[in-house]
């Protein structure tokens with residue numbers, strides 16, 4: 234039986250450079266050549282193979298979404314001063330939603346609040362985090378938070394059926410970059426469908442001021458073969474190549490980084506032209522000085538960059554395959 238869906242990971246990899254350079258993915262068709270291999274064919278009538286992908290930046294990049302579409306996921310709400318017992322309330326609603334994850338490529342996602350990843354949750358250590366969860370989706374879900382909390386707030390046994398609600402409430406501990414995700418079974422499916430997000434707990438003694446960003450690394454299996462076809466940070470393939478992130482050289486850039494990629498064992502973050510401090514989990518002051526970090530699924534940490542030079546600096550998964558399938562972008566460092 235020939236492969237029913239043309240969009241296999243292998244076909245994408247084989248054709249990644251021309252694919253990315255050839256304009257909207259929607260206009261790309263997949264055809265079988267006479268050797269029985271799938272290949273990518275552009276129906277636009279021109280050949281852009283000479284463009285390559287590595288330097289693709291700006292308007293020519295076929296990323297979905299407008300220039301501010303990911304602001305809510307990239308820019309966390311501000312940290313609040315330490316005030317034990319203060320209640321921090323969030324409302325999360327699980328919904329099924331078809332989302333465009335790469336130009337012209339949709340994914341039947343399960344979301345928290347309509348986006349993949351879900352919203353950034355932030356609290357200061359010793360706040361009481363209260364998350365009112367409504368399941369408006371078609372399957373049972375939960376929210377499982379990483380961090381310290383009572384057993385009955387763990388989102389494993391208290392399954393929330395479609396149409397039901399559950400309120401999670403516990404003191405936010407310990408400080409660091411935590412995360413949350415659905416823990417209904419089959420777990421792999423509930424995670425890869427998109428039910429996860431960043432959960433920042435700020436230390437009692439505030440971190441020094443910085444330009445703060447959140448990056449959640451993920452992947453999408455858009456053809457259902459159990460392997461990812463696209464990789465992103467914050468949900469949209471090639472987005473930060475189309476819309477580089479402008480930062481100032483005069484202040485530290487702090488990135489809360491997490492890996493929620495399903496199917497692949499690890500993901501990574503690599504920065505060009507600079508080194509940074511990496512604090513694993515962000516829960517101590519111990520750091521590594523490096524330009525590349527690796528995270529397995531569920532791992533996370535805090536990156537602090539003090540850029541020495543202005544200009545455009547690429548960041549991407551150091552697995553070249555992931556970069557070519559969408560997980561790459563640029564910082565535009567201004568003086």
Ligand code: CU
Pocket residue numbers: 372373374375415416417423428
């Ligand atoms: Cu679920």
Ligand code: CU
Pocket residue numbers: 377379414531
């Ligand atoms: Cu987990």
